[in-house]
Amino acid sequence: AQSVTQLGSHVSVSEGALVLLRCNYSSSVPPYLFWYVQYPNQGLQLLLKYTSAATLVKGINGFEAEFKKSETSFHLTKPSAHMSDAAEYFCAVSEGGNQFYFGTGTSLTVIP
Amino acid sequence: GAVVSQHPSRVICKSGTSVKIECRSLDFQATTMFWYRQFPKQSLMLMATSNEGSKATYEQGVEKDKFLINHASLTLSTLTVTSAHPEDSSFYICSASTGVELAFFGQGTRLTVV
Numbered sequence: 001a002q003s004v005t006q007l008g009s010h011v012s013v014s015e016g017a018l019v020l021l022r023c024n025y026s027s028s029v030p031p032y033l034f035w036y037v038q039y040p041n042q043g044l045q046l047l048l049k050y051t052s053a054a055t056l057v058k059g060i061n062g063f064e065a066e067f068k069k070s071e072t073s074f075h076l077t078k079p080s081a082h083m084s085d086a087a088e089y090f091c092a093v094s095e096g097g098n099q100f101y102f103g104t105g106t107s108l109t110v111i112p
Numbered sequence: 113g114a115v116v117s118q119h120p121s122r123v124i125c126k127s128g129t130s131v132k133i134e135c136r137s138l139d140f141q142a143t144t145m146f147w148y149r150q151f152p153k154q155s156l157m158l159m160a161t162s163n164e165g166s167k168a169t170y171e172q173g174v175e176k177d178k179f180l181i182n183h184a185s186l187t188l189s190t191l192t193v194t195s196a197h198p199e200d201s202s203f204y205i206c207s208a209s210t211g212v213e214l215a216f217f218g219q220g221t222r223l224t225v226v
Contacts, residue, residue: 032214043118043205043219044156051214090155098144098209104155 002027002093006103014111019063019078021106023091026072033074034092034100035065044090050074061085086110114140116208118218125196125225133191133221135206141186142208146215147179150203162189196225 007022025031032051036044048059055067061084065076074091091103115138125131135145144163148156160176162168162183170176178200180192189208193200201224209215 036217041222044217046217049214094215098211098215099146099158099161100148100156100207100215101158102148102155105153107153 002031002095002101004091004093004101004103006089006091006106008106009104010107010109012109012111013081015083016080019076019081019085019108021076021089021091021108023065023074023076023103024072025074025091025093027093027095029095032094032096033065033067034094035059035063035074035076036090036092036102038088038090038105040087047076047089081108081110083110083112114138114208114216116142116206116216116218118206118221120221121219122222123224125223127197127225128195130192130194131196131223133193133204133206133223135189135191135208135218137187137208137216140208140210142189143186143211144209144215145183145189146207146209147181147189147191148205148207150205150220152202156205159191193223196223198225201225 005024034049035047048057050067058064063078089106092100094100117136119134147159150156159174160168160170168181183189205220207215207217
């Protein structure tokens with residue numbers, strides 16, 4: 001069975017500060033891992049994905065995530081938050097990249 | 113990347129009526145499509161998986177007679193919410209996959225039942 005846990009349903013950071021959104025997963029097989037961003041009343045936009053290649057994955061908008069098998073984690077980071085980063089972020093796991101299991105989401109607020 | 117289009121993006125309907133939501137893969141053939149539902153301020157929950165030409169597989173707790181899924185072609189799946197009620201108001205998102213590569217998500221449909 002696969003599942004995702006996102007620690008912290010709400011995260012607030014100051015503009016220019018480090019963004020860290022946490023994601024832990026469980027999977028019985030080597031997983032594919034994803035981070036999606038959702039802006040209000042919009043669909044999902046893929047930020048980045050891990051599919052068993054490099055453990056440090058770089059995505060769009062300056063985000064990156066590191067796959068740590070020993071910690072079963074896939075935390076999302078960005079060195080410097082921008083106001084436009086305020087959104088809902090979802091971590092997801094998938095066995096083969098088809099059926100996804102999502103975390104409960106983390107709402108990111110950026111304080112000017 | 114591959115494009116998945118959902119239509120409509122927003123729909124408001126009266127209680128008791130039925131609403132059809134379309135999910136199209138525009139530049140690839142989707143052997144498998146998935147339908148998700150997202151309640152306000154919550155995560156996405158898988159409702160059902162459909163394979164072209166066969167009956168959809170519904171997740172536990174999802175009423176198959178209420179949420180009719182048809183995947184009649186390799187580029188189109190439809191979700192029909194029958195006899196909609198206000199509690200069906202939600203954000204519905206589809207994803208499509210070739211079965212080999214990653215699934216791609218549509219932009220979602222905001223359903224409001226009044």
